Amino acid sequence: MEEKIFMARVAEQAERFDDMVEFLKPILREKGGDFSVEERNLLSVGFKNLIGGKRTAIRTISAIEQNPKYQKFGAALGEYKKKIEGELQQDCQNIINMIKNDAMKTQQEAEGRAFFLKMVGDYFRYMAESATGDKLAQARDGALQHYKEAEAAGRELQACNPIKLGLALNFSVFYYEVMQDNKQACTLAETALQEAMNKIDDVDEETFRDAKSIIELLKENLTLWKEEEGGDNQIEDL
Template identity: 55%
Template sequence: MEAKIFMARVADQSERYEDMVDFLKEIVEGSDKDVSPDVRNLLSVGFKNLISAQRSAWKTVQAIEQNKKYAEYSSDCAQYKDKISSELEKNCQKVIDIVNDKCLPRAEEDDSKVFYLKMIGDYYRYTAETASGSKLEEVTENASKYYQQATDASDNLKAYNSNKLGLALNYSVFWYELKNDSSKACEIAEKALNEAREKIDDMDNDEARDALSIIELLKENLDLWREEEGEDNQD
């Protein structure tokens, strides 16, 4: 097990993220109980890096496709976007299957359950970023379902728990970007911020380091969304 963890770290440093995910899959498959927080963090890093290039590539091609200078190539760009989207969907589903089949059933602590449920919601959301039609409806609904399950599982966690705050951050982004509901996004972000601020004096140094960075992101999003809502009301 330790050798697999070491090799996952080597693959990470080598930027061989498919290999990293394969090592991590072997780790979770070979364990009869939930993995440690350190391995969970490796899962988060490996999975995110596995799809980051495709997410970035899709956005780049979309920007070129929408540029009027290249209108004659728009259909070629659209086909290329579909290819990238298929690769992204395949990798996101790979992550979802690993977490749903191997990690979540072994999670006993609420903190761990929230981590995995949030992660499944995240990867359905990433799939939705490039999806369309019935696939978009399907993955958006799945993202919503798992984010809500994660929210329910987080009820007993401390308000400044980093997984609970990270969930509020990503769930609010889901409402803003996929549901186009800035009011609901603001509601989720504001609730998480207010509850965390009330308990901020109870945090130790490690908790504060993790929590405060997420709190700052929540605050930045909330300020931006409120500003946009104000502009819409003026219009």
């Protein structure tokens, strides 16, 4: 177990995120949800970076498609983007399956349960970013369900708890980008921000540091959402 965690860290430093996830898979199976904060963070980094390049690639190709100069290559661009979208959908589904079948197979304390439910919501949201038709509906519904379950699981967590704040950040991004519900996105973000600001002076230094970075992202998103309805701004999430 110790060697696998060490090798996952090595793979992270080497930016070999496919390998990082492979090193983490047996830990998921063996530990069955009993993770330290450090191990949860390793999983989060590995999964996020595994699909990060594909999300960026899809955005890049979409931007090129909008350029009139390249309309004659539209069919080739569309096929290439569709290929990457298929890879992203498969990666996200594999991650969701690993979390639900391995990481969540035992009963966890509130923080761990909220963490993994939020993560499932995130990967359904990433699927929804490039899905259409029935696949979009399924991804949207999956994200909404698991974000709500994460909210319920983390209800008793302190307002400045980084997992609770990160959930509010990503859930509000989901409402803005996927549900296209600007009002609900702002309401969710503002509520979390206000509750955290009311308690920020009462937390220890480590919690303050982690909470402060998420609070800044919430503020940035709220500024964008209130200034513009829609637009192509880069929305921040975790």
